[in-house]
Amino acid sequence: xxxxxxxxxxxxxxxxxxxxxxxxxxxxxxxxxxxxxxxxxxxxxxxxxxxxxxxxxxxxxxxxxxxxxxxxxxxxxxxxxxxxxxxxxxxxxxxxxxxxxxxxxxxxxxxxxxxxxxxxxxxxxxxxxxxxxxxxxxxxxxxxxxxxxxxxxxxxxxxxxxxxxxxxxxxxxxxxxxxxxxxxxxxxxxxxxxxxxxxxxxxxxxxxxxxxxxxxxxxxxxxxxxxxxxxxxxxxxxxxxxxxxxxxxxxxx
Amino acid sequence: xxxxxxxxxxxxxxxxxxxxxxxxxxxxxxxxxxxxxxxxxxxxxxxxxxxxxxxxxxxxxxxxxxxxxxxxxxxxxxxxxxxxxxxxxxxxxxxxxxxxxxxxxxxxxxxxxxxxxxxxxxxxxxxxxxxxxxxxxxxxxxxxxxxxxxxxxxxxxxxxxxxxxxxxxxxxxxxxxxxxxxxxxxxxxxxxxxxxxxxxxxxxxxxxxxxxxxxxxxxxxxxxxxxxxxxxxxxxxxxxxxxxxxxxxxxxxxxxxxxxxxxxxxxxxxxxxxxxxxxxxxxxxxxxxxxxxxxxxxxxxxxxxxxxxxxxxxxxxxxxxxxxxxxxxxxxxxxxxxxxxxxxxxxxxxxxxxxxxxxxxxxxxxxxxxxxxxxxxxxxxxxxxxxxxxxxxxxxxxxxxxxxxxxxxxxxxxxxxxxxxxxxxxxxxxxxxxxxxxxxxxxxxxxxxxxxxxxxxxxxxxxxxxxxxx
Ligand SMILES: Nc1ncnc2c1ncn2[C@@H]1O[C@H](COP(=O)(O)OP(=O)(O)OP(=O)(O)O)[C@@H](O)[C@H]1O
Ligand SMILES: [Mg+2]
Numbered sequence: 162x163x164x165x166x167x168x169x170x171x172x173x174x175x176x177x178x179x180x181x182x183x184x185x186x187x188x189x190x191x192x193x194x195x196x197x198x199x200x201x202x203x204x205x206x207x208x209x210x211x212x213x214x215x216x217x218x219x220x221x222x223x224x225x226x227x228x229x230x231x232x233x234x235x236x237x238x239x240x241x242x243x244x245x246x247x248x249x250x251x252x253x254x255x256x257x258x259x260x261x262x263x264x265x266x267x268x269x270x271x272x273x274x275x276x277x278x279x280x281x282x283x284x285x286x287x288x289x290x291x292x293x294x295x296x297x298x299x300x301x302x303x304x305x306x307x308x309x310x311x312x313x314x315x316x317x318x319x320x321x322x323x324x325x326x327x328x329x330x331x332x333x334x335x336x337x338x339x340x341x342x343x344x345x346x347x348x349x350x351x352x353x354x355x356x357x358x359x360x361x362x363x364x365x366x367x368x369x370x371x372x373x374x375x376x377x378x379x380x381x382x383x384x385x386x387x388x389x390x391x392x393x394x395x396x397x398x399x400x401x402x403x404x405x406x407x408x409x410x411x412x413x414x
Numbered sequence: 415x416x417x418x419x420x421x422x423x424x425x426x427x428x429x430x431x432x433x434x435x436x437x438x439x440x441x442x443x444x445x446x447x448x449x450x451x452x453x454x455x456x457x458x459x460x461x462x463x464x465x466x467x468x469x470x471x472x473x474x475x476x477x478x479x480x481x482x483x484x485x486x487x488x489x490x491x492x493x494x495x496x497x498x499x500x501x502x503x504x505x506x507x508x509x510x511x512x513x514x515x516x517x518x519x520x521x522x523x524x525x526x527x528x529x530x531x532x533x534x535x536x537x538x539x540x541x542x543x544x545x546x547x548x549x550x551x552x553x554x555x556x557x558x559x560x561x562x563x564x565x566x567x568x569x570x571x572x573x574x575x576x577x578x579x580x581x582x583x584x585x586x587x588x589x590x591x592x593x594x595x596x597x598x599x600x601x602x603x604x605x606x607x608x609x610x611x612x613x614x615x616x617x618x619x620x621x622x623x624x625x626x627x628x629x630x631x632x633x634x635x636x637x638x639x640x641x642x643x644x645x646x647x648x649x650x651x652x653x654x655x656x657x658x659x660x661x662x663x664x665x666x667x668x669x670x671x672x673x674x675x676x677x678x679x680x681x682x683x684x685x686x687x688x689x690x691x692x693x694x695x696x697x698x699x700x701x702x703x704x705x706x707x708x709x710x711x712x713x714x715x716x717x718x719x720x721x722x723x724x725x726x727x728x729x730x731x732x733x734x735x736x737x738x739x740x741x742x743x744x745x746x747x748x749x750x751x752x753x754x755x756x757x758x759x760x761x762x763x764x765x766x767x768x769x770x771x772x773x774x775x776x777x778x779x780x781x782x783x784x785x786x787x788x789x790x791x792x793x794x795x796x797x798x799x800x801x802x803x804x805x806x807x808x809x810x811x812x813x814x815x816x817x818x819x820x821x822x823x824x825x826x827x828x829x830x831x832x833x834x835x836x837x838x839x840x841x842x843x844x845x846x847x848x849x850x851x852x853x854x855x856x857x858x859x860x861x862x863x864x865x866x867x868x869x870x871x872x873x874x875x876x877x878x879x880x881x882x883x884x
Contacts, residue, residue, distance in 0.1 A: 191488050209543070210539075210541040210542055210543035211543060211575075212541070214575075232575070233574060233575060234573070234574055234575030234576065235573040235574035235575055235576070237536075237543065237544040242574060277485075380541075380542065
């Protein structure tokens with residue numbers, strides 16, 4: 162199983178949009194894929210029209226084992242499952258803090274389902290917390306959507322500093338541009354600057370598109386409801402690029 | 415799908431009626447039509463089926479499904495590669511590894527072909543989330559018999575995490591029509607084609623009762639062994655895989671062992687005559703079996719050499735392959751020969767035709783339970799005695815004698831298995847088998863010794879191997 166996190170400190174940058182579409186693309190080749198919604202807002206669960214069971218909560222989640230098994234739900238797409246989040250995930254930090262090896266808890270519980278899936282996508286909440294450190298320890302690769310604006314870039318640099326200070330391997334960290342409006346000269350300038358700055362930056366840029374925004378209305382990945390669209394094609398490019406980085410891993414479902 | 419429930423209807427009309435009622439009563443959407451062609455594959459002895467696995471070829475894609483948990487693996491076959499028969503015909507990877515661990519040396523054979531016209535519907539909840547699927551299918555089954563059977567069925571497919579919704583749905587369907595049929599699509603298709611999955615076994619599977627006359631019981635055992643022999647003949651001649659010959663030979667050996675039971679039950683000359691016949695048949699297959707084993711262990715032997723030397727074995731194996739082809743031709747001819755046919759006919763006459771007065775001795779009428787206990791006890795005592803005499807100074811020969819004795823004991827236990835409490839006797843048989851497998855492994859190593867000695871010309875090995883130039 163290859164674990165891919167969609168993460169950024171900043172909110173509203175396209176993490177969930179990317180997680181949902183990439184996971185849908187990943188599962189379309191016979192790869193068994195799971196999305197784990199880590200955000201108490203439950204945006205990716207919402208996109209798949211999935212609600213967690215009434216008795217599921219954050220402390221059951223971090224117990225793992227059968228609680229995970231019983232709460233994974235099949236999406237409307239073959240090979241694609243989702244572990245929905247609950248509002249109580251707001252307390253995930255506190256709950257993790259009480260555990261032994263509190264920074265490696267997610268890694269442990271995902272290790273238990275390692276043989277069930279070829280890909281695991283983590284849709285992360287914004288911010289930097291114990292949850293995010295768990296993500297950094299659990300994920301093989303971390304993908305950071307970056308809106309080409311001054312503030313976004315500043316937070317990205319903060320993240321890089323954090324990795325250096327905590328001695329996390331920044332080699333697993335990849336940025337890609339999100340919600341790009343190439344008509345804006347500021348966007349263009351910032352992208353050029355970052356791309357020449359020696360960071361891991363993916364070639365594929367996700368433009369700002371109204372059909373991506375409309376995912377919230379259709380409640381489906383754009384790659385599913387408009388598979389022929391430009392937006393779907395660009396996500397497919399992004400997935401191909403990511404697959405190139407992660408190696409083929411699990412081409413057999 | 416595999417944790418699906420199937421509902422089978424007598425005809426299209428009743429099925430469509432239920433469909434109409436379902437559409438009226440439930441929020442169903444979709445209605446996509448698709449055609450699906452599946453060829454089910456398994457080994458002759460249905461190893462996959464017995465492990466709860468289904469293997470299909472669907473338009474060039476192999477799919478291996480686990481009916482236990484609904485999981486599956488798939489593999490796209492190369493366009494011009496032909497149908498794979500053995501695990502080694504598949505590309506390396508998890509698919510091949512999984513298949514290998516179940517089918518081992520056996521070949522894959524087509525079991526049944528299924529062509530379905532599928533109408534797909536979704537059941538959604540109030541969020542528009544699909545919580546179950548319903549397929550309406552017309553399934554054409556293509557079995558042994560020329561005329562195809564058509565089944566009209568309805569398949570309810572669960573979605574993970576929506577068990578409650580699935581239960582409601584299946585209850586709803588049951589209320590409108592038939593109860594769900596047990597099993598999966600393969601067993602349903604096989605049922606329609608008049609075949610049964612998993613009906614071959616190489617084990618001695620006879621059911622005896624304690625007070626059955628000994629003569630009758632022994633004939634039942636011997637008939638079952640003859641059946642196993644005859645079932646495997648075709649696979650040997652067609653050279654489907656090496657297991658046909660193996661099972662055939664085991665049945666021959668068991669027959670010889672069972673013949674030792676007939677003292678005091680049938681005349682001594684019956685025993686002598688047929689023991690010689692079956693010894694002869696077994697012997698004629700020895701060379702083919704030996705050569706099969708060399709080839710089956712090719713990988714193992716090759717890996718015993720340092721990588722640089724491995725290619726050096728290829729010419730030897732080329733010769734073994736040719737030798738084996740020759741040995742196979744000879745044995746296939748033997749099975750088609752008049753003398754073989756005559757032996758079998760004489761044997762069938764003894765087993766199936768009513769006895770003339772004087773053909774049976776007084777012991778034939780005694781209850782079989784007495785015979786079983788007496789003969790097993792004797793064998794057991796003998797094995798125990800031999801076993802006790804084994805110590806550090808014992809020769810290979812002594813060990814071999816003990817091994818043979820234990821095998822005879824196991825055969826007796828297997829013949830009379832149905833007369834004793836199942837769990838106890840199974841446990842004993844399992845232990846005796848384990849011992850034998852240990853021996854086998856040792857024998858495997860001895861085979862290498864055989865090859866090494868080839869240069870010294872001391873041991874019977876393929877004729878031309880001796881001529882290999884170095
Ligand atoms: N490329 C895009 N073009 C237009 N709208 C987009 C694009 N990507 C995301 N959006 C929209 O922007 C909003 C935020 O996107 P998304 O939820 O994917 O970001 P996020 O990083 O997951 O947010 P959060 O931090 O709240 O989890 C959503 O309404 C989404 O539909
Ligand atoms: Mg989000």
